[in-house]
Amino acid sequence: MLRFDKVTIRQGDFSLSADFTVPAGRIVALLGPSGAGKSTLIDTVAGFLAPDSGRILWQGTDITPLPPAARPVSVLFQDNNLFPHLSVAQNVGLGLRPDLRLSADQHAAVSAALHRVGLQDLERRKPAALSGGQRSRVALARMLLRARPVMLLDEPFAALGPALKADMLRLVAELADETGATVLMVTHDPGDARAIAQDTALVDGGRVAPPRDTGTLLADPPPALRAYLG
Amino acid sequence: MARRAQPLGAALPLGLAAGALVLALSLGTLGAVAWRAEGGTGLSPADWAAIRFSLLQAVLSAGLSCLLAIPVARALARRRFPGRGLLITLLGAPLILPVIVGVLGLLAVFGRNGMLSAVLDPFGLGPVNIYGLHGVVLAHVFFNLPMATRLILQGWLAIPSERFRLAAALGFGPGDVARRLERPMLREVLPGAFLVTFLICITSFAVVLTLGGGPRATTVELAIYHAFRFEFDLGRAALLSLVQFGLCAAAALLALGAALPTGFSGGLDRPLARWDADSSVLRLQDAAVLSLAAGFLMVPLMLVVVRGLPGLADLPPAVWQAAGRSVAVALASAVLCVGLALPIALAATRLGGARGAALQGTGMLAIAASPLVMGTGLFILLFPVANPVALALPVTALVNAAMSLPFALRALTPAVAEAARSHGRLADSLGLRGLARLRLVTLPRLRRPLGFVLGLAAALSMGDLGVIALFADPDQATLPLQLYALMGAYRMEQAAGAALLLLVLSLGLFWIFDRGGRVNAAL
Numbered sequence: 158m159l160r161f162d163k164v165t166i167r168q169g170d171f172s173l174s175a176d177f178t179v180p181a182g183r184i185v186a187l188l189g190p191s192g193a194g195k196s197t198l199i200d201t202v203a204g205f206l207a208p209d210s211g212r213i214l215w216q217g218t219d220i221t222p223l224p225p226a227a228r229p230v231s232v233l234f235q236d237n238n239l240f241p242h243l244s245v246a247q248n249v250g251l252g253l254r255p256d257l258r259l260s261a262d263q264h265a266a267v268s269a270a271l272h273r274v275g276l277q278d279l280e281r282r283k284p285a286a287l288s289g290g291q292r293s294r295v296a297l298a299r300m301l302l303r304a305r306p307v308m309l310l311d312e313p314f315a316a317l318g319p320a321l322k323a324d325m326l327r328l329v330a331e332l333a334d335e336t337g338a339t340v341l342m343v344t345h346d347p348g349d350a351r352a353i354a355q356d357t358a359l360v361d362g363g364r365v366a367p368p369r370d371t372g373t374l375l376a377d378p379p380p381a382l383r384a385y386l387g
Numbered sequence: 388m389a390r391r392a393q394p395l396g397a398a399l400p401l402g403l404a405a406g407a408l409v410l411a412l413s414l415g416t417l418g419a420v421a422w423r424a425e426g427g428t429g430l431s432p433a434d435w436a437a438i439r440f441s442l443l444q445a446v447l448s449a450g451l452s453c454l455l456a457i458p459v460a461r462a463l464a465r466r467r468f469p470g471r472g473l474l475i476t477l478l479g480a481p482l483i484l485p486v487i488v489g490v491l492g493l494l495a496v497f498g499r500n501g502m503l504s505a506v507l508d509p510f511g512l513g514p515v516n517i518y519g520l521h522g523v524v525l526a527h528v529f530f531n532l533p534m535a536t537r538l539i540l541q542g543w544l545a546i547p548s549e550r551f552r553l554a555a556a557l558g559f560g561p562g563d564v565a566r567r568l569e570r571p572m573l574r575e576v577l578p579g580a581f582l583v584t585f586l587i588c589i590t591s592f593a594v595v596l597t598l599g600g601g602p603r604a605t606t607v608e609l610a611i612y613h614a615f616r617f618e619f620d621l622g623r624a625a626l627l628s629l630v631q632f633g634l635c636a637a638a639a640l641l642a643l644g645a646a647l648p649t650g651f652s653g654g655l656d657r658p659l660a661r662w663d664a665d666s667s668v669l670r671l672q673d674a675a676v677l678s679l680a681a682g683f684l685m686v687p688l689m690l691v692v693v694r695g696l697p698g699l700a701d702l703p704p705a706v707w708q709a710a711g712r713s714v715a716v717a718l719a720s721a722v723l724c725v726g727l728a729l730p731i732a733l734a735a736t737r738l739g740g741a742r743g744a745a746l747q748g749t750g751m752l753a754i755a756a757s758p759l760v761m762g763t764g765l766f767i768l769l770f771p772v773a774n775p776v777a778l779a780l781p782v783t784a785l786v787n788a789a790m791s792l793p794f795a796l797r798a799l800t801p802a803v804a805e806a807a808r809s810h811g812r813l814a815d816s817l818g819l820r821g822l823a824r825l826r827l828v829t830l831p832r833l834r835r836p837l838g839f840v841l842g843l844a845a846a847l848s849m850g851d852l853g854v855i856a857l858f859a860d861p862d863q864a865t866l867p868l869q870l871y872a873l874m875g876a877y878r879m880e881q882a883a884g885a886a887l888l889l890l891v892l893s894l895g896l897f898w899i900f901d902r903g904g905r906v907n908a909a910l
Contacts (some may be wrong), residue, residue: 205812226818237809242831256823303817 159202159307159339161365164211166194166201173197177358177367181216181306184333184340185368186350189360190385195343196235198365199311202341203232215307226255231305233313238296239284245271245295246280252302270298274328290321294328301332308333310342326353347375347386361385397821402734405727406749412789413752416764417632423767424629425622433602434610438630441589441606444520444599448527449584453577455528456535459680461569462673463536464543465661474681475540478533481684483843483897484890485850486530486593487867491874491886492687493517493526493598495694502690522598527591531584533684538583542576543569551661564663586638590631590757593852597871607631611759615857621767628760639755691886698884706885709869710892713849716784716865717896720848721841723788728795728840732803733829747796754793761786762854779858783865787848794847795840799833806832838904842897849893866892 161175173194179185187195200206202213204225212219215229225232231252239248249267250259259267271277274294284292293314300308310329314322330353333340344350350357356368361381378386430438463475481489496502499514507513517525546568554564595606605613607627614624731750735743765782769775775782806829814828830837852867859868866889873882 203812203816205815225812225815226820230816232812232816234812237813240810240813240828240831243827247827251817251819251827255817255819255827257827 158216160214162212162214164201164208164213166197166206167209168197172363173365174363175365177365179339179341179356179368181339182337183356184330184342184354186354186357186371187341187343187360187365188345188347188350188357188382191345193360194363194365195360196311198360199232199309199341199343202307203230203309204228229305230307230309231300231303232309233296233300233311235312235315238313239292241284244280245276245282245284245287248284248295249299249302252299266302270302273301274298289317290325293317293325297328297332301336304336306338308338308340310340312343323352329353351375398730398733398737401730402746405730406746409727409752409789409792410749412761412785413756416761416768417628419764419767420625420628420760423621424625430626430630434627434630436602437605437607437610438634440520440604441608441634444523444527444606445585445588447524448531448588449581451524452528452531452535452584453539453581455532456539456580457573458676459532459536460539460543462676463540466673466677474677475537477684478537481530481533483846483850483893484530485852485867485893487597487852487870488691488850488886488890489530489687490526490594490597491882492691493529495690496687497522497525518598518600519604523595523604526594526598527588529683529687530594531587532680535580535584536680538580539573539576542572546572551663554663559663561663561669582638582641586635586754589634589638592759593867596852596856597874607634608757608759611763612857615763624763625767628757628763631757632760635755635757691883691890694883695887698880699887702881702884702888706866706869706881706888709864709866710888712780712863713866714892714896716780716787717845717849719781719784720787720791721845721900723784724791724795724844725837725840727788727792728799732796732799735800736803736807747800750796751793753789756789758786758790758853759857761789762857766858776858776860779855779863782858783851783855784848786854787851788844791844791847794843798836798840802833802836835904838900838902842900845900846893846897849896850889
């Protein structure tokens with residue numbers, strides 16, 4: 158399980174606190190207005206920001222002192238999830254070995270991962286020659302290969318159309334189910350939460366509320382969420 | 388305050404080491420010079436004359452360059468015509484044009500046997516004498532007018548086009564536009580352009596070596612060379628080096644924060660509609676200004692090509708050997724320059740804030756250092772342990788690399804910052820570190836600026852006639868030094884051929900590297 162133990166993060170005047178636990182294997186949506194601190198929380202779990210106090214624990218181990226790559230997490234950013242000068246296969250291969258010196262087995266694993274996300278024929282393409290949805294699939298294939306137990310999604314599909322975004326969310330849910338990964342995903346759209354997240358945590362007013370069952374929460378929103386949903 | 392959690396990695400110690408080396412090259416050599424300087428005798432009247440001449444020619448050169456650049460930049464800013472982009476590109480060329488080649492081109496136009504003298508001869512005038520203060524200033528304007536034009540043009544294009552639209556809507560005439568929009572911009576841009584040009588002119592060596600000289604036209608830089616090379620007076624050379632450093636440091640402190648030209652920076656092609664300059668008089672005026680400027684810059688270079696072609700066939704073997712040495716020095720200097728600039732840019736970006744700026748500033752120190760001061764200091768430091776003459780070529784490559792460093796940092800640092808901003812977190816999250824990160828992320832992302840920097844450093848080193856003149860004996864001459872020797876011996880046909888060879892090699896080196904950075908660069 159992923160535990161936020163009295164975590165506070167300050168950035169200038171802004172401060173965010175989180176104190177809750179996410180059971181392993183759950184998909185949790187972080188819902189809230191822009192500027193509320195959703196991405197800040199993701200950055201802190203990913204290791205790009207250090208909390209000012211408190212700890213983040215995975216399966217009882219404090220991961221706060223670890224550098225980003227040593228944490229049990231993989232991240233999908235809002236953009237720039239692929240290196241534009243590397244091919245699709247190279248971008249995916251980075252998930253296995255950062256220096257790209259891959260063995261034959263590892264090359265096969267890259268192909269299998271691309272096959273899994275439906276991009277078997279595009280290994281040699283550069284990201285510029287792909288559609289937005291295909292680029293997301295490449296990043297997901299790399300995530301699949303990295304096989305980290307926690308997946309962090311910082312609205313990577315925000316630029317996609319509704320149908321494509323629904324496809325991607327479904328793919329995320331499938332991959333999480335296959336690998337047993339825990340997912341934290343940022344969204345400002347309650348529809349995304351309803352689509353794949355069992356639990357939803359409201360981020361607002363400098364605090365991340367403990368996650369609650371998505372259906373119950375959205376059916377009877379507390380005042381802050383009601384104000385946000387309008 | 389939330390901190391960044393990731394470690395700084397190997398870039399930091401490497402960057403600091405590169406910064407320390409640059410510091411040793413600029414300030415360490417100065418320390419060596421100060422240690423050897425003989426303060427007892429003080430500055431002679433000839434030394435004071437050199438100081439006065441240095442300042443006078445630099446003020447005149449920088450002032451004229453900037454003054455003449457204003458109408459050229461204004462014409463480029465408000466006119467659209469075929470070849471405008473090419474002309475702007477050509478304005479970047481003097482940066483990589485070997486000084487001695489430019490001087491030879493100017494001699495072909497303004498020299499005793501030049502075009503101008505030939506035109507004046509039937510009228511019983513001339514021949515023209517190019518040597519002395521006016522010749523030095525003419526050559527400095529030739530080299531710096533283009534750069535000043537680009538700097539001022541940047542200022543013009545930085546005025547938002549909406550302002551000109553508003554001015555047109557309010558019925559502004561050319562005078563109103565000048566008063567309300569252009570003069571305020573010039574007041575901001577001109578001081579920086581003047582100081583940068585002044586700095587270049589006061590450290591200029593090859594121009595004064597070839598067109599100046601004698602008691603009436605000697606700069607401090609040239610006086611150092613004479614004290615060192617002909618009088619073997621290391622103490623006096625060192626004292627003059629201190630004076631020169633003082634002059635440069637004062638100018639550099641003033642220029643701090645002023646725009647340093649990147650030479651080939653893009654973004655000058657933005658179309659801009661102008662309604663205030665539509666009269667035929669202004670159109671003719673701009674056409675005349677641009678033709679004159681283009682002629683002034685192009686004709687000397689065309690003459691270098693035309694006069695050089697016949698001599699190219701029978702160049703003596705010594706010229707070809709010198710060319711080989713020059714290419715080797717240029718390549719070594721380019722690699723050294725990137726080897727210094729890249730770690731400094733990476734470390735400065737990772738450090739960020741005041742500490743990053745301080746590291747970056749260390750790399751910029753070379754802009755205030757004179758190559759001859761650096762060379763004198765290195766000679767003093769090397770003399771007890773090795774034969775400095777035997778090390779002439781490596782020392783030249785190193786000093787040239789240091790002199791190119793400010794341009795390299797100006798080109799690389801923004802690109803490094805951009806790469807870190809767009810893909811730094813992705814690389815961090817994937818655990819890309821050390822050599823793998825360099826190979827897979829940093830170098831591919833920086834291909835274009837790296838190609839540019841390699842080309843620029845190679846071309847600058849290829850054409851440099853400075854520290855090599857201090858050290859080398861004839862067996863080790865580089866191509867510019869060989870060319871200077873041919874000119875001194877009045878072997879003008881061979882000199883013309885060697886000049887064309889030098890021109891082709893300098894521009895060719897730049898073109899190959901810059902091209903290599905662009906071809907197939909998937910960005």
